[in-house]
Amino acid sequence: xxxxxxxxxxxxxACCAVVLVLLIMYLWTMQTTPNRSDHPLMIDVGxxxxxxxxxxxxxxxxxxxxVITGNILTTLLKALGFSAAFAxxxxxxxxxxxxxxxxxxxxxxxxxxxxxxxxxxxxxxLTRMVWLHNSIAEIYTFGLALLAxxxxxxxxxxxxxxxxxxxxxxxxxxAVAHHRALALAIPALVxxxxxxxxxxxxxxxxxxxxxxxxxxxxxxPYAYLPARDMAGAAWVYGEPNTVQGFLDQFLGxxxxxxxxxxxxxxxxxxxxxxxxxxxLSDVTIVGLIAGVVGLALGIRARxxxxxxxxxxxxxxxxxxxxxxxxxxxxxxxxLMITLPLAFGWxxxxxxxxxxxxxxxxxxxxxxxxxxxxGRGGIRGALVIVxxxxxxxxxxxxxxxxxxxxxxxxxxxxxxxxxxxxNATAMIAWGTRYFEASFEHGxxxxxxxxxxxxxxADYRAILESGAQLITPDFTFYSQPASWWEERIGAPVYLTSxxxxxxxxxLEPSLYEGEIEQEALIDPIQSQIRCDSYMAVYxxxxxxxxRSLEKDYSVFVHVYDxxxxxxxxxxxxxxxxxxxPTTTWEPREIMSDYYSVYLLHGDRPTTIxxxxxEQLPDGSFNNVAEYELPVNCP
Numbered sequence: 001x002x003x004x005x006x007x008x009x010x011x012x013x014a015c016c017a018v019v020l021v022l023l024i025m026y027l028w029t030m031q032t033t034p035n036r037s038d039h040p041l042m043i044d045v046g047x048x049x050x051x052x053x054x055x056x057x058x059x060x061x062x063x064x065x066x067v068i069t070g071n072i073l074t075t076l077l078k079a080l081g082f083s084a085a086f087a088x089x090x091x092x093x094x095x096x097x098x099x100x101x102x103x104x105x106x107x108x109x110x111x112x113x114x115x116x117x118x119x120x121x122x123x124x125x126l127t128r129m130v131w132l133h134n135s136i137a138e139i140y141t142f143g144l145a146l147l148a149x150x151x152x153x154x155x156x157x158x159x160x161x162x163x164x165x166x167x168x169x170x171x172x173x174x175a176v177a178h179h180r181a182l183a184l185a186i187p188a189l190v191x192x193x194x195x196x197x198x199x200x201x202x203x204x205x206x207x208x209x210x211x212x213x214x215x216x217x218x219x220x221p222y223a224y225l226p227a228r229d230m231a232g233a234a235w236v237y238g239e240p241n242t243v244q245g246f247l248d249q250f251l252g253x254x255x256x257x258x259x260x261x262x263x264x265x266x267x268x269x270x271x272x273x274x275x276x277x278x279x280l281s282d283v284t285i286v287g288l289i290a291g292v293v294g295l296a297l298g299i300r301a302r303x304x305x306x307x308x309x310x311x312x313x314x315x316x317x318x319x320x321x322x323x324x325x326x327x328x329x330x331x332x333x334x335l336m337i338t339l340p341l342a343f344g345w346x347x348x349x350x351x352x353x354x355x356x357x358x359x360x361x362x363x364x365x366x367x368x369x370x371x372x373x374g375r376g377g378i379r380g381a382l383v384i385v386x387x388x389x390x391x392x393x394x395x396x397x398x399x400x401x402x403x404x405x406x407x408x409x410x411x412x413x414x415x416x417x418x419x420x421x422n423a424t425a426m427i428a429w430g431t432r433y434f435e436a437s438f439e440h441g442x443x444x445x446x447x448x449x450x451x452x453x454x455x456a457d458y459r460a461i462l463e464s465g466a467q468l469i470t471p472d473f474t475f476y477s478q479p480a481s482w483w484e485e486r487i488g489a490p491v492y493l494t495s496x497x498x499x500x501x502x503x504x505l506e507p508s509l510y511e512g513e514i515e516q517e518a519l520i521d522p523i524q525s526q527i528r529c530d531s532y533m534a535v536y537x538x539x540x541x542x543x544x545r546s547l548e549k550d551y552s553v554f555v556h557v558y559d560x561x562x563x564x565x566x567x568x569x570x571x572x573x574x575x576x577x578x579p580t581t582t583w584e585p586r587e588i589m590s591d592y593y594s595v596y597l598l599h600g601d602r603p604t605t606i607x608x609x610x611x612e613q614l615p616d617g618s619f620n621n622v623a624e625y626e627l628p629v630n631c632p
Contacts, residue, residue, distance in 0.1 A: 046434020
């Protein structure tokens with residue numbers, strides 16, 4: 001029985017080692033909870049998590065290939081016991097590993113050096129964009145996988161040229177249908193496949209027709225968008241069941257504001273700096289220089305010329321489009337720049353360990369094989385050490401940032417739990433809306449609530465008799481004037497629950513007796529304790545007449561020794577949204593206060609009321625009340 005030498009297994013063993021190292025790093029930063037980060041790179045992650053759990057549809061351009069495959073994988077992962085929030089992140093990791101595997105295989109084909117290829121792949125895998133998107137639910141590892149497979153088909157795979165050409169056309173159609181930015185890879189791939197395409201000039205028309213037909217097949221999954229809309233999916237973006245809505249999705253019209261020629265020199269410089277900053281944040285200045293030099297060395301060497309030119313065209317196309325046409329950072333374009341730079345590192349490494357790099361024949365069975373001399377062995381060891389140091393550098397530089405980005409902080413789950421029963425809650429579209437929708441629709445938190453975003457018909461909601469509420473933070477971006485414009489009428493704001501604001505078309509007036517001599521009368525109050533950590537105080541204020549001055553609120557909690565334990569003052573009631581001069585006579589002004597206790601033995605008394613600041617800077621209490629606190 002014959003046995004294979006260990007060297008035959010070197011590429012596979014090196015690939016497994018790379019995957020293991022990167023998996024350890026990625027698992028350290030994997031997002032396992034509903035997205036709580038509002039970092040710009042995380043804006044759409046919450047939406048991805050929802051869509052991959054409910055067979056929904058994504059924002060433009062819809063990304064049906066990613067959604068269909070992602071839903072299948074998410075379903076399988078949940079059946080294996082992974083949580084609904086963790087499974088979509090693993091989907092990205094799966095596609096990321098596929099991308100890295102094909103990248104590694106192409107590197108080995110070009111260099112015939114498994115160890116160098118493995119180290120460079122670790123470096124690429126630890127760049128910021130690659131690492132981050134292998135840890136979160138996003139579309140970009142899927143696009144990177146398609147790009148890596150296409151490059152392998154064009155540059156690393158042997159076999160029938162026509163079969164490779166048609167396979168590449170089919171996959172290219174899928175890639176462009178997935179993300180339009182991948183169309184910028186066409187010049188690189190056409191150059192790589194130029195000889196097969198033009199080998200027999202009589203077949204050129206046939207090749208073009210077949211390639212176009214195969215490419216168009218990649219767009220067929222777009223039927224998924226209207227199909228899911230007609231099926232009543234739980235999460236459908238836009239109106240893909242209409243012609244206009246489908247075209248909005250397919251053409252990605254929402255992103256049109258980012259696309260267009262730069263209209264001034266200052267704008268061009270700004271965009272140039274923006275793109276360069278993003279690339280340098282990924283590969284560092286050392287990596288950028290090494291990558292550019294490496295691609296130049298690869299072009300000079302006959303054995304790697306076709307690959308190096310193709311990869312250079314890929315990077316140049318993406319970079320030029322990003323600087324000259326696209327006025328925001330697009331991750332897919334950055335990856336199309338950094339991937340060729342990683343191959344540049346490969347060419348640098350092989351140039352350093354091979355004496356024949358610049359003159360080796362393209363027909364050599366082992367191009368770029370390290371020199372057998374002792375000096376070549378020393379250079380090879382130094383190259384390995386150098387890339388190992390670079391990998392450690394990237395790992396240390398990016399791990400903390402990615403951990404912070406993927407963690408985030410939020411209180412959407414407890415916020416939902418505090419909401420009034422059977423209310424309609426408006427949360428503006430974005431990270432918080434996605435997290436609330438995930439908790440509500442997938443984790444089953446407060447199923448009695450109805451969630452709407454900032455585009456809902458609020459007047460219709462209110463006229464139906466439903467209670468409309470929104471978190472207090474909403475008013476930073478959607479103030480009372482925004483609500484009045486959307487509804488077409490004045491609105492009256494009161495507290496609906498801790499950190500929730502009630503929106504009403506009419507004030508709620510008190511019909512009972514009021515102490516007429518009082519400036520403001522607290523007609524009802526309630527105190528709730530939280531294990532001596534906090535005191536939650538709710539009160540309904542009523543003013544018997546219009547007030548001519550704006551007063552601030554004080555809420556103080558004292559212990560048995562009459563020592564101040566904590567306070568929850570506000571410069572105006574209802575989280576600062578209802579100054580006292582805006583109150584209607586006899587309007588019930590519901591208000592909530594959270595007082596976190598800093599010290600003391602046990603809360604026993606709460607003193608609350610209104611005060612004003614005098615011209616000399618001192619404070620004057622104009623109404624003061626006191627209640628006992630009976631914490632268990």
